[in-house]
Amino acid sequence: MGNGIAHVMARSGLRVMLCEVEQRFLDRGLETIRKNLDREVAKEKLTAAEAAAALGRIRGTLNRLELVECHFVVEAATEKFEVKREIFRELEGIMPAGVILASNTSSISITKLAGQTGRPERVVGMHFFNPVPVMKLVEVVRGLATSQATFEAVRDLAVRLGKTPVEVNDAPGFVSNRVLMPLLNEAMFAVMEGVATAEAVDEIFKLGMAHPMGPLTLADFIGLDVCLDIMRVLEDGLGDPKYRPCPLLIRMVDAGWLGRKSGRGFYTY
Ligand code: CAA
Secondary structure, three states, rough: OHHHHEEEEEHHHOOOEEEOOOOHHHHHHHHHHHHHHHHHHOOOOOOOOHHHHHOOOEEEEOOOOHHHHHOOOEHHHHHHHHHHHHHHHHHHHHOOOOOOOEEEOOOOOOOHOOOOOOOHHHEEEEEOOOOOOOEEEEEEEOOOOOOHHHHHHHHHHHHOOOEEEEEEOOOOOOOHHHHHHHHHHHHHHHHOOOOOOHHHHHEEEHHHOOOOOOHHHHHHHHHHHHHHHHHHHHHHHHHHHHOOOOOHHHHHOOOOEEEHOOOOOOOOO
């Protein structure tokens, strides 16, 4: 999602530093941004000059120390607490004291991430939705210590990006994934138990509930590894067996079938 966040920030006139862990991920991210900006030019949402200017505002780096120049950070690493903890601890040492550290986490506790830093009042959730250039929502998550000034800064930034911020309090999965993921997980149980095929389940949600994508297409789109990580956060954090990840989901992730990004999930791509 990092490339989508960089895309919308640059499109709204902000200078962006896109920090990755490996050159190949950075190259892939920049290529995706280029393609999606071209798509917006083709749809006449942007002029070619605006798209080129937006791309010109993005600088890639592999060196986190370079982030010291930035006035705001949004972390969008994989959905594992240990990975994010390491990043927040490092950012605490790099970024000047007044800088807000936001996380695009889909489910991990903002309060817990804030606790890794010496500035918990400046840590907040800024949760975007895929595809980031298209989806209007930003879930703005208040941790226990998030200050009103931090909340308002992120809310105003979301508006500047053309998004609609919605405020929620910190809880496992916040609102979006606490409600969405059990739906996707239950759809997987229905497939596993042979109630219907993936295609039939998806058809039911598209035609019967006017969802733009059925739940299994959406799970593939989000990434099955991400879905599993989020179900585990819900299961651990809420302690209710109704959040148990579907065994089929676990098996597919073990097999490396991660959905669209790996070429195979409930569908082949
Ligand atoms: N960048 C820029 N524009 C894009 C884009 C991208 N990556 N992907 C699609 N678009 C644009 C298209 O150009 C098109 O624009 P117009 O309406 O102006 O023509 C529009 O989006 C629709 O795209 P398509 O016509 O290609 O395809 P579609 O109508 O099937 O829509 C979709 C695609 C927007 C992805 C739609 O299927 C959809 O809304 N799906 C549900 C997505 C969803 O639920 N996302 C949330 C996932 S949960 C999450 O992200 C958070 C989490 O924590 C897990």
